[in-house]
Amino acid sequence: MATTVSAWGAPAGKAPLEKMQIERRELGEHDIYIDVKYAGICHSDIHTVRDEWGPANYPLVPGHEIAGVVSAVGNGVTLHQVGDLVGVGCFVDSCRECAACREGDQQYCEKGMVGTYNATHYSGEVAQGGYAQGHVVDENYALKIPASLPLDKAAPLLCAGITVYSPLKHWNAGPGKRVAVVGMGGLGHMAVKIAAAMGADVTVLSQSLSKLEDGLRFGAKEFYATSDPETFTTLAGSFDMIINTVAANIDINATLSLVKRNGSLVLVGAPENPDTYSAFSLIGGRKSLAGSMIGGIEETQEMLDFCAEHNITPEIEVISAESINEAYDRVVASDVRYRFVIDAATI
């Protein structure tokens, strides 16, 4: 039997989120039921709910940073047991057959991965996200949360953590590499912590110096304001890799001027309007402009294990469901240090 659970979602585009009841499907052979304990608030939730990334389907329950406890399993489940601590990130299924899926890059599935919310399962079922008291997911798309990670702090790793871990690893952030992180919000502060733990020499490029102390505490060696034109002379040609976590338009050419010969500027933030850049900014130093989107299942597990091993967790503010709409406004105003996490007991 399907289960009815309390959730918080938007009844229509641009409408505030409100408490609602949604159905979770009956457990299939390979499904697990998760008692959701915490759900992180990602900027993508806000873009989607507010129709900023194209028309969404309503009612819409967002949330793709889900942490909880397995409370029931289908007959064929072998990967998880009742009582296990598990997480769900940005997708809940993929075709499992294409080259991307076979190589562990399920996020780039050629058939199209099934997003955790504002998406439709291959079966036609509407996927609703994690701002809910319970969630049903295929066992292959749930991650194991190491016991040393507190569940509330583990939640944001499922999107913010993997979004920066995957490119840092792909572009070889590590000892002897100079990495700059543009923007120190939900994604950026995790990028600083993870890149530093990987052994890279980390610099933060933030609009102002207001988060300088935090940046150094998170592991950055240097911190510069992009509002100061001198930053661009001082740091010209300095970085092997720059990861841009800002979800607004940045000056791509100016940022590329800070990249070393053969270095890369990697975008993980997606602004509403297209960026512009000049080819000269790239060809003058054989530089690369690249992008990256979350990570695959195996890599997400690797990231969780890495964070547990290196004792890395996001800075969070736990809120009750009643405060979600206010929290959204604060995220948009960059007034959060550094991630809101909803206590699912209040949903």
Ligand SMILES: [Zn+2]
């Ligand atoms: Zn996200």
Ligand SMILES: [Zn+2]
């Ligand atoms: Zn696939």
